[in-house]
Amino acid sequence: MARTLTVGIAGLGAIGLHLARALDAGVDGLKLVAVAARDHAKAQANLAGFRNRPAIVDIAGLAEADIVVEAAPAAIFEEVAKAAIARGRIFVPSSCGALLPRMHLVEEARKTGARIIVPTGALLGLDAVRAAAEGEVASVTIETRKPPRGLVGAPYLEQHGIDVLAVKDEKTLVFKGNAYDAAQGFPANVNVAAALALAGIGPQRTMIEIWADPHVTRNTHTIRVEAAAARLTMTIENVPSEENPRTGKITPLSILACLRGLTSTLKVGS
Ligand SMILES: NC(=O)C1=CN([C@@H]2O[C@H](COP(=O)(O)OP(=O)(O)OC[C@H]3O[C@@H](n4cnc5c(N)ncnc54)[C@H](O)[C@@H]3O)[C@@H](O)[C@H]2O)C=CC1
Ligand SMILES: O=C([O-])CC(=O)C(=O)O
Structure with missing residues (x-):
């Protein structure tokens, strides 16, 4: 049987909180272990009803997880990416526009054995x-x-x-x-x-x-x-999400589907 991959999420907004809830509800082969949030008190409240409450950590702490999902403002993309890539993790960015002027991170990842997996996000095809x-x-x-x-x-x-x-x-x-x-x-x-x-x-x-x-x-x-x-x-x-009208509701679902594809025995689509 494939081993369970641990997940850390940066940002608990329209994408991160929905993804965290879905992972907490239970997904074979994936376990949410850590989140990083700007507002710790709000994060505590948001996580209160979780079955297995993840640790609230700083950005560097997220990279203890096998998979680091970035679901934060583009301004902190580089910090999250660097921490995950330096530790050779699987880095899944939401703010992938911020990757375009930082393609050197792909070279860094090659050196450390990290992978950068850009989800389809709010797009298709x-x-x-x-x-x-x-x-x-x-x-x-x-x-x-x-x-x-x-x-x-x-x-x-x-x-x-x-x-x-x-x-x-x-x-x-x-x-x-x-x-x-x-x-x-x-x-x-x-x-x-x-x-x-x-x-x-x-x-x-x-x-x-x-x-x-x-x-x-x-x-x-x-x-x-x-x-x-x-x-x-x-x-x-x-459909725009309630929390952030810029972000389509499908985005956290797409990231969840992407993460499932990292562990599932049957994977559909390239
Ligand atoms: N790839 C795609 O198809 C899509 C990407 N996005 C992008 O994904 C990113 C996240 O989107 P949303 O969840 O809608 O944003 P959001 O604004 O709803 O949530 C971002 C969260 O990050 C938190 N945050 C801010 N600074 C932080 C820090 N230093 N450490 C930890 N958390 C911090 C905020 O408090 C907030 O809860 C954005 O950059 C957005 O543009 C959004 C939609 C589609
Ligand atoms: O959710 C959407 O429609 C797309 C979006 O915000 C993005 O690509 O950043």
């Missing part, structure tokens, strides 16, 4: 994109449409004086460019574009449009891939 990218790919695009409040606070909007909450009637294109620049300008909004770029043809060639759309209630992402082997067109419409 990365199995097909990866397959297509084993062959010739002409183009990869993603169009993201979010209710305006799902984009509030993005540095790009602030730098360009764009008030998305003033978008009331017509959907408005607020960004068009490559995935690398989108990840810098919208670190809490389009990690999906970073995951797509890493799965396919890289952050410079992966193009993204970001729309503030007052007519959608869901965070909607459409991927188009033109490849020699196939043409892909896929859309996901995510």
Whole structure:
């Protein structure tokens, strides 16, 4: 029988708390042992009803676990990543946009034996994109449409004086460019574009449009891939989570599915 892998989670917000609850409910081959939180008192309260309460530790302490899931603001991505990678752990980032300017971490991981596993997150179809990218790919695009409040606070909007909450009637294109620049300008909004770029043809060639759309209630992402082997067109419409409207509810579920795939005997999808 495969051994149980222990899990540590950085951040107990829209992603981390849901993932923690799901792991505590019981998943074969996985055991939640540690969490890191900004607000310890709140974390204690959130963990109060858990069957097996994980330890509340600092970021370095998380790396005692076999798997370190980062579910925190992008600002602390590097700290979490470095601690996990230095100890040779399996690092599963949510804030994968923050990985794009830090690809040296992949080289570090190669040296320590760590693995970096980027989950599909709020997106879909990365199995097909990866397959297509084993062959010739002409183009990869993603169009993201979010209710305006799902984009509030993005540095790009602030730098360009764009008030998305003033978008009331017509959907408005607020960004068009490559995935690398989108990840810098919208670190809490389009990690999906970073995951797509890493799965396919890289952050410079992966193009993204970001729309503030007052007519959608869901965070909607459409991927188009033109490849020699196939043409892909896929859309996901995510229900925003109550805790954080920028984050689709499917994200912690996707990470849970990803973690299950690390231990399950039967694994479906590449
Ligand atoms: N890959 C993907 O498809 C997606 C990625 N994301 C990204 O995942 C990350 C987490 O998203 P959410 O859970 O929605 O965010 P959130 O804001 O709901 O939760 C983040 C949590 O981290 C905690 N935190 C802040 N500083 C901390 C520290 N120093 N140590 C430990 N915890 C700390 C906060 O208190 C909060 O509870 C964000 O960067 C977000 O942009 C979000 C949605 C989809
Ligand atoms: O949940 C979503 O729709 C996507 C998201 O926030 C992200 O990629 O960062």
